[in-house]
Amino acid sequence: MCEFTVYLNGREDTDIVATNVIKAKVKAEYISLLDSAGKSYRVENAEIVTVDSIMAEMHLKTRE
Amino acid sequence: MLKIISTGKGGVGKTTTISTLATMMARSGKKVLVFDTDPSMNLAMTLGLPYLEVPTITEDKAEINEELDELEDGEALAVGKNIIENHSQINRDGIRIIVMGAIPEEGNGCLCSAIAIVKILLNYVDSPDCPEKYDVALVDSQAGPEILGRGLAKDFDCNLVLTEPTPKSAEVSRQVVSLAKNLGVRNSLLIVNKSEKESDIPKVAGLVGLPEENAVRVRYDHSVIDADWNNECLLDAYPECDAVKDIGNIKDRIEKLKV
Numbered sequence: 001m002c003e004f005t006v007y008l009n010g011r012e013d014t015d016i017v018a019t020n021v022i023k024a025k026v027k028a029e030y031i032s033l034l035d036s037a038g039k040s041y042r043v044e045n046a047e048i049v050t051v052d053s054i055m056a057e058m059h060l061k062t063r064e
Numbered sequence: 065m066l067k068i069i070s071t072g073k074g075g076v077g078k079t080t081t082i083s084t085l086a087t088m089m090a091r092s093g094k095k096v097l098v099f100d101t102d103p104s105m106n107l108a109m110t111l112g113l114p115y116l117e118v119p120t121i122t123e124d125k126a127e128i129n130e131e132l133d134e135l136e137d138g139e140a141l142a143v144g145k146n147i148i149e150n151h152s153q154i155n156r157d158g159i160r161i162i163v164m165g166a167i168p169e170e171g172n173g174c175l176c177s178a179i180a181i182v183k184i185l186l187n188y189v190d191s192p193d194c195p196e197k198y199d200v201a202l203v204d205s206q207a208g209p210e211i212l213g214r215g216l217a218k219d220f221d222c223n224l225v226l227t228e229p230t231p232k233s234a235e236v237s238r239q240v241v242s243l244a245k246n247l248g249v250r251n252s253l254l255i256v257n258k259s260e261k262e263s264d265i266p267k268v269a270g271l272v273g274l275p276e277e278n279a280v281r282v283r284y285d286h287s288v289i290d291a292d293w294n295n296e297c298l299l300d301a302y303p304e305c306d307a308v309k310d311i312g313n314i315k316d317r318i319e320k321l322k323v
Binding site for chain 2: 002003020022023025032034036037038039040042
């Protein structure tokens with residue numbers, strides 16, 4: 001399905017910050033995520049590294 | 065709010081069963097919401113609404129998305145209010161109908177985004193933010209197990225697993241039951257539809273992997289075909305027919321579910 005599992009700084013289960021994500025928005029200080037249940041998440045001080053539709057994964061990393 | 069999904073191979077009778085159940089429930093005083101998430105959308109028509117009069121989510125996806133973008137973090141469920149007001153219709157029995165729709169044009173991708181909007185909407189109608197309190201939400205799904213792979217039925221109260229009494233149909237149902245279990249669907253009720261023999265129940269239940277006591281038999285009944293040809297509601301045209309009586313048994317079983 002086209003809902004993403006979002007990882008921060010890795011691809012282990014412990015690196016998951018949100019699942020079933022349908023929208024990601026890059027804001028000045030954070031990345032805003034919205035899942036398909038309508039719940040929002042904020043990931044502070046991060047940037048998007050990869051958006052992978054085949055694996056339904058999005059990878060973020062903490063800004064240096 | 066009781067949340068129920070119908071699943072199974074194409075042509076097993078999901079739409080007829082859901083529309084008849086919805087009408088029975090509405091006429092017994094329940095506030096009923098139905099979702100047609102089958103791209104071959106027939107549910108609204110079966111419930112008496114002309115096909116072209118029903119606005120679909122896929123048609124208005126850009127507008128819904130724009131509204132989602134304008135909402136602040138944590139307010140996404142509010143988009144449900146707009147969808148209920150502008151993308152649903154109510155039939156003569158008071159059933160509110162929401163149609164997901166089909167892919168609008170070639171090369172336009174999959175239906176995942178529309179399913180995601182349906183999920184948000186389901187959470188909205190089940191939340192304190194929704195002023196209308198529904199007793200039951202019934203989802204008529206597309207053929208095959210894919211709808212469960214998309215997670216739509218997560219934590220639903222009941223999966224109505226429809227099958228014809230044939231091995232191929234039962235195999236799809238077996239896959240559906242397995243996925244539903246992993247999604248946390250609390251009950252699976254096996255509906256052996258178009259059945260001509262009582263002995264269909266143990267055979268099909270065995271193939272699907274559900275106990276016989278979880279199965280309901282709906283007898284083969286030509287009234288279903290006649291009602292379709294005459295564009296009539298099965299319940300109104302043939303209220304005493306075998307299929308209607310058997311779907312009434314499904315309603316009774318649903319009302320006894322532990323949820």
